[in-house]
Amino acid sequence: MTIYARADLAHTLIPESFGGCGERHFRPVENGAPAKLWALTCENGCENYLRHDPLWSVTTTEVPETYDETKAREQSEKSGKMDRERQLAEALIQLGPLGQLPSALGQMLAQLMGTTPPAALAGQMECPSGHPNAAGLKFCGECGQPMSAPVPAAALPAAQEAPQQSAPPAKPAAPQRPRRLRDARLDELQALAVAHRIDAVGTRADLINKLSAAGVTGNDLARMPVAA
Numbered sequence: 001m002t003i004y005a006r007a008d009l010a011h012t013l014i015p016e017s018f019g020g021c022g023e024r025h026f027r028p029v030e031n032g033a034p035a036k037l038w039a040l041t042c043e044n045g046c047e048n049y050l051r052h053d054p055l056w057s058v059t060t061t062e063v064p065e066t067y068d069e070t071k072a073r074e075q076s077e078k079s080g081k082m083d084r085e086r087q088l089a090e091a092l093i094q095l096g097p098l099g100q101l102p103s104a105l106g107q108m109l110a111q112l113m114g115t116t117p118p119a120a121l122a123g124q125m126e127c128p129s130g131h132p133n134a135a136g137l138k139f140c141g142e143c144g145q146p147m148s149a150p151v152p153a154a155a156l157p158a159a160q161e162a163p164q165q166s167a168p169p170a171k172p173a174a175p176q177r178p179r180r181l182r183d184a185r186l187d188e189l190q191a192l193a194v195a196h197r198i199d200a201v202g203t204r205a206d207l208i209n210k211l212s213a214a215g216v217t218g219n220d221l222a223r224m225p226v227a228a
Contacts, residue, residue, distance in 0.1 A: 003050050004039055004059070011026045012024070017204060020045060021046055025042065179218045180221075186207070
């Protein structure tokens with residue numbers, strides 16, 4: 001079996017007591033830099049344990065995203081939506097000289113654009129004060145206000161306002177069970193021992209006994225940063 005690691009995971013170690021080989025696996029290096037995709041194949045069974053780890057995936061399409069990858073994807077989706085809205089607005093301006101658009105087409109474009117005032121879909125725009133203007137003008141011909149300003153809801157015809165859908169009630173978050181030392185991975189126990197100046201050599205059970213004897217609890221484990 002081959003499994004794939006999250007992009008910011010540099011190494012892993014599965015002890016023999018958990019069915020692994022007990023040796024540390026490192027992310028491969030390509031052209032002097034860590035490989036973007038780490039495909040791990042261990043003949044001694046490390047994959048059987050890591051397949052249940054949230055930092056690993058059995059397919060390349062389901063590899064967990066890092067924080068930076070998530071933010072980049074969200075920004076790309078936001079930019080793409082803004083580009084589509086701009087293109088639709090430019091198309092409406094070009095269709096303005098043709099006269100009134102069919103109401104069905106206007107409603108469809110309103111749903112796609114979301115924030116476009118319904119008056120603009122009919123080949124006509126309104127300034128924030130409610131003065132009608134031809135499509136394509138940058139400033140109101142009566143009061144001089146910029147046409148890019150948001151149109152007050154009271155200035156829009158009631159018949160053209162899109163119905164608002166109430167958001168479903170948010171589900172209460174499931175309570176998280178506090179972590180315990182015996183729930184921690186070996187590398188977490190080793191890092192916790194180093195942080196408290198305790199000998200980090202030994203099996204997982206040895207480390208749990210050492211940490212417990214030194215007064216280290218699951219609260220100390222919870223305060224530790226997530227390992228990269």
